[in-house]
């Protein structure tokens with residue numbers, strides 16, 4: 001898999017194994033190596049250290065989650081186009097989560113920041129109502145052309161997707177207040193707090209905002225980014241803003257690069 005599936009902070013703070021307690025940093029207090037059966041897909045048993053065993057079992061679990069809902073040929077082709085363009089298309093498990101959320105709230109109007117080559121858009125469209133319209137923004141016209149073709153290959157008529165070329169920070173303010181059911185943000189991590197403000201304006205009550213790359217920065221790790229990177233601070237900030245906002249009901253999902261979702265609730269979440 002080309003994507004990171006779990007950051008340090010997504011691990012439980014501590015948990016038990018057959019051989020002892022594992023702290024949140026992944027350190028196993030029992031340092032002795034022990035023999036475990038080879039995890040599925042590995043050819044032979046060998047002696048793993050306790051730490052290796054924990055990591056292997058966690059990796060197997062995450063791999064299972066990523067593969068549980070399979071992509072079809074259309075999605076695989078869109079994801080490959082995104083990978084070739086090196087834009088980081090969402091994983092199958094993240095896509096399945098988006099489709100699920102869109103279907104659960106009966107989404108008819110969805111805004112996407114970061115069209116890419118269409119992977120996330122196909123998943124969203126598959127969860128939306130049959131007359132729903134995906135409004136997707138990207139600065140790169142050639143990616144949007146590729147996405148348009150991917151939607152067509154997936155069987156969606158052209159009028160199901162409104163592709164707007166431009167910078168999201170200029171485009172979003174032009175969209176109508178409280179008119180959308182779901183906003184998915186998958187671009188410009190350094191601007192995540194501003195996208196949250198825009199999403200709060202665009203969403204109806206009961207609408208859902210979702211940020212990708214939520215595990216790029218956690219309380220325990222800066223993920224692939226350095227602590228001084230503005231994107232690290234912004235990802236962390238949006239996590240805190242969402243968790244601390246009484247009008248939002250948050251959910252952090254350890255799929256793909258991490259999805260942070262929140263429902264706009266009329267009352268205090270409790």
Ligand SMILES: C[S@@+](CC[C@H](N)C(=O)[O-])C[C@H]1O[C@@H](n2cnc3c(N)ncnc32)[C@H](O)[C@@H]1O
Pocket residue numbers: 082087088089090113114115116117118119120121137138139140143166167168169186187188
């Ligand atoms: C991670 S990719 C999106 C991947 C896509 N969601 C998918 O699953 O295939 C990020 C996208 O954001 C676009 N982008 C970068 N800066 C942007 C901006 N200021 N406004 C809108 N889109 C932007 C890039 O061109 C790129 O296609």
